Amino acid sequence: MDNAFGLLPPAASADAARLDPLILFLICVSGFMSLLIAATIVAFAVRYRRQARVNRSINAQANHGWLEATFITVPALVMAVMFAWGTHLYLGAVQAPADALQINVLGKQWMWKFQHPQGQREINELHVPVDRAVRLKMISEDVIHDLYVPAFRVKHDVVPGRYSTLWFTPTRAGEYHLFCSQYCGSKHSEMVGRVVVMSQSDYAGWLAGKTSNLTPQESGKRLYAQYRCGSCHKTLPEIGTCPPLEGIYNQRVPLADGTTVIADEAYLRESIVRPQAKIVAGYGKEPMPPFEGVLTEEGILDLIAYIKSLSPNVEKAAP
Amino acid sequence: MTSPTSQASTSHTQSHSATGHLPPVAMQFDDALQQHDACRLGMWLFLSTELMLFGGLFLAYTIFRIAHADVFAEASQHVAPGWATVMTALLLTSSLTMALAVQAVRDGLHRRATVCLLLTMLLGGGFIGIKLHEYHSLYAEHLAPLFGWPFGYSGQQDASLAKMFFVLYFFMTGLHALHMVIGISLLCWIMVAMIRKRDARRWSTAAEMVGLYWHFVDLVWVFLFPLLYLIRPDKWF
Amino acid sequence: MSGHSTRPYFVVYALLMVLLALTVGAATQDFQAWNFPIAMLIATVKAGLILVIFMHLRESSALTWLFASAALVWLAIMLGLSLNDYLFRMG
Amino acid sequence: MTEAIVPPEHHYLNDGYSARSWLLTTDHKRIAVLYLLTITFFFAVGGVAATIIRLELLTPAGDLVQSETYNKLFSIHGIIMVFFFLLPVIPSVLGNFLVPIMIGARDLAFPKLNLASWYVFWIGGLFTLWAVVVGGVDTGWTFYTPFSSVYTNTYVIATAAGVMIAGFSSIFTGLNFIVTIHKMRAPGLTWFRLPLFIWSMYATSVIMVLGTPVLAITLTLLALERLTHVGVFDPKIGGDPLLFQHLFWFYSHPAVYIMVLPAMGVVSELVTCFSRKKIFGYKAIAYSSMAIALFGFLVWGHHMFVSGQSVYAAVVFSMLSFLVALPSAVKVFNWTATLYKGSITFNTPLLYALGFIGLFTIGGLTGLFLATLAADVHLHDTYFVIAHFHYIMVGGTVMAYLGGLHFWWPKITGRMYPEVWARLSAIGIFIGFNLTFFPQYILGLQGMPRRYHVYPEEFQVLNVLSSAGASILAVAYAFPITYLLWSLKYGAIAPANPWNAVGLEWETTSPPPTHNFIEQPVVDHEAYNYAAPAQDSPQPIALESTAS
Ligand code: HEA
Ligand code: HEA
Ligand code: CUA
């Protein structure tokens, strides 16, 4: 019954296993209510048709307050269950586990690019191991897209200008549809692909067999040299006119305006693309040039991977 | 078409002192009071729609200002608070003259109404004049990011975010200025009637409606002024 | 409509000018977190005066008051529920 | 009862035949007729687009039209159907005709504004049609940025301008209704004596007046961004694309209630009339309309559950979405209860009304799936959503509109429609409708995304079913259009009160005189005061008036 009598696609993720009972519940409640109302209408319509000889006496004075109250409370209770259940599942799926496999996703008109931590890149195809949490860090280069895997029951918009995340734990090996489900222009319906869920060992084999490109971290390092970031950002202990980047990931950074922010991925991205937006306390007299439009989104993802690698110990220590 | 059907049974009593000063009654209304009430209610509803129209811009402004408080504070140094104070004073004064004009029309004082309307228009015109001057100097300073005009922002803050301030500035003041222009044309229309010594009573409702509109435009400015010109770096969160 | 005296208009006008001076004055001082609330408070008082006297709400029916405030409520809904998103976004 | 029914000598239809007497009329009834023609035209345009969509989706491959064309088709289908058909249909046609008559007034408060609204509507319509003719628009009816503001190269500005202008016509209508209902009720017609149709028109008008301006400014910002390359939505220039979605749905969610509240008003009238019984829970239905108008503004974020809005906002919007569903539930139960111990005749209008209740219930309940956070993650932007809103908008509102049109057709035209044909069509529409859209629920559950020109093969069977249903539906819709036209000349002359209904509109002649009533009506009783049906005996279908 893992596909709810064929109404749902095969359930291939932990989310699917959790969601399907809720959907079945919704279907049952709706089915029951619809039938109940339809049956009542038909029954009344037949019984009280004009030709029928039936007792039609009603007490015009009767107070139907209790009935009206029932009309509100019963649906309210049913809906409360729906709300609580749906919200519970939703909130449970917000935060990805810290040890999740991190894959970068880039959406653009009209293709999906995936990049594995070891550097393998693929287009419109995503290979993931079974029974391991996978976290997608996604961004779009142009319009809004949306990554949707029906068999996993997950989707999230892929927005330009900011990272969004989606995570899931595949539970069954196989091939599944991957759709773009936010309308994005002419070839929206062709921005599709497949997710291949493999056993852990197959996945390892696949990774090994795949001609590995540079890892994000490595290409980040190259870009770092190419764009001469190091000309300003000196390595410790040498301190120049700009802040050192070692160890900053997920740490609190004091800003010039007196507040602090946590140097997460969104912050790092902003600091590269639009450095002036948040200036680190004590710096900024010789401002950093904005790299907006200079670097591709892919390049930025790589640079962030590199900067993160400069903070080896704090990776999981999100405050 | 304009014969008032008298309704003995209506609840609308004609006891009001001002009834004598109201315009003739259209076919669909029972009496002048009903007509006047309907017009007023309609006008207030219209003003609600206007407020919601500006509301969209206020929302955009709010979220960008919260996100980039420092940028907005710095960028607003480039628009002239001094001139804006003068503009606010002009507009507030015009609201006074407008209120007086409405009263004068209602009292049938053609001359006084004309003068007050003229003053209102002049004050409004002065406002537009300064506004144009301000637009022009922003354009000259390359701070008008419209129509592909050159944009160059020199400040501590990020230029592309500062641009957002100027975009909002132009959209908000532009929409407001457009309302001013419409208001001035409406004033013109009433003033012509006053100069031609048309029966002022026929115009009292119209003048009152234009007055409401004018005050509303003034009211929007009362908020735009501190929001766009007097920003201090504020730290809320 | 009642009371054909124009005196209230002048009184309100004087008040408005005082408030204008007050806003401008307040803007030259730094009240830290209170800068914005102060500016908005003064603007609201000004708006209130315009509404009540110049726009005759004082002499108007409850219905007119209702209509005048409806858009404010709706505006508050729009701002409130949107900020509910913007202020709580993560990352 | 055998005496021949004679039409009134003077009525609004024979009060001048010149083009001028129609095009410059300020008579709300004539304006309603102008709107009727206009809106039927737009329905046909949107329907043709729907037909091509369904033909294309017969096969998984994109073989009938190209993807660009397909995208333009569903965009124009959505835009025309929503902004130029369903939003105005009941308010501007039935509302315009009935609001003044039902409250015993001679006309709306601002007749010229009413005429202006029709012209403004046409100006907006022409802009949009022009955009379609010169090249179309491919943004979907939702105009999401930055696709619409930067990336597409179709006619977004003209379309947005058209929609925005049409919005003003809806503001004019709403404003007119509110003022009229407040100020022009007949003597004795207190708020709780008003027909429920009036309550629903009032609630609708509130949304129109307070919501539509936000759409106007949003589309203006969109057009400006496209035109001047600066703006607040494009992330490349520091903007926020989600801001567009907030602004758009701030209007467009309440707008779905503009589309359904009037239908609920119509159904309330039909159900009582054909059960010959005072409506059950008058106050509950009246208040629930107002509640929908207010709460409807609090839930727009349920269209953005997976867009990246904050988790906190998502939870609040989900909860409020359930809240706004409650008043709808109240209405459904009260209509059902009205049938109890009624004396029911199955005339066409009632068939449509019952169809409405059933289909609206299904559409509404599936709306609850979408309001449930975790479920929406799976169902968002799939055919489930398409099925949800077609059930409410086509199965619900279009049905109610057709029911209302048949009900008041004698009043509007002075002619009866052919009952047998009408019943057959109503049944045909019901069957065709369900065949078209029920399979789409399953498609959605299985994960077929919407706005897909080509789709995986496993979805074909259900798509073929849906297309088959759509062809039945198209033919069934052609029937009323035909026989209603036919009835104008050959239909039986309608008496003043063919349904033996109560309500001021039935106290005047069919069609009504230009100023609606010969004598100013005075009301001294509550709405729907049908005489209690006699017990134990079949009710004669009589033509004598029960209203005293
Ligand atoms: C007239 C139009 C109309 C109406 C009335 C509604 C009514 C409702 N809608 Fe719908 N909706 C649309 C038109 C409409 N909608 C459209 C056009 C879209 C798609 C837009 C787009 O993206 O293109 C949409 C999309 C949409 C979404 C977003 C889906 C997505 O894109 O992911 C959601 C999510 O919450 C939703 C929810 C609801 C709810 C909860 C109601 C409720 O108001 C329904 C209330 C009614 C009932 C619940 C039925 C009656 C109740 C009973 C019989 C009582 C019994 C009940 C119980 C015991 C529980 N709708
Ligand atoms: C508001 C009202 C409304 C109405 C009435 C309809 C009516 C119909 N709609 Fe649609 N629809 C929408 C609103 C509406 N729709 C919206 C808002 C969207 C979303 C768009 C978007 O994604 O942006 C949509 C999207 C939409 C899709 C999804 C497209 C996609 O996502 O790829 C489909 C697919 O089946 C569809 C089908 C139909 C059909 C078959 C009808 C039928 O009911 C139509 C039947 C009517 C006629 C056929 C015309 C009348 C008949 C005659 C005049 C007789 C002569 C004509 C012929 C014989 C052809 N609609
Ligand atoms: Cu990418 Cu749709």
Ligand SMILES: [Cu+2]
């Ligand atoms: Cu909605």
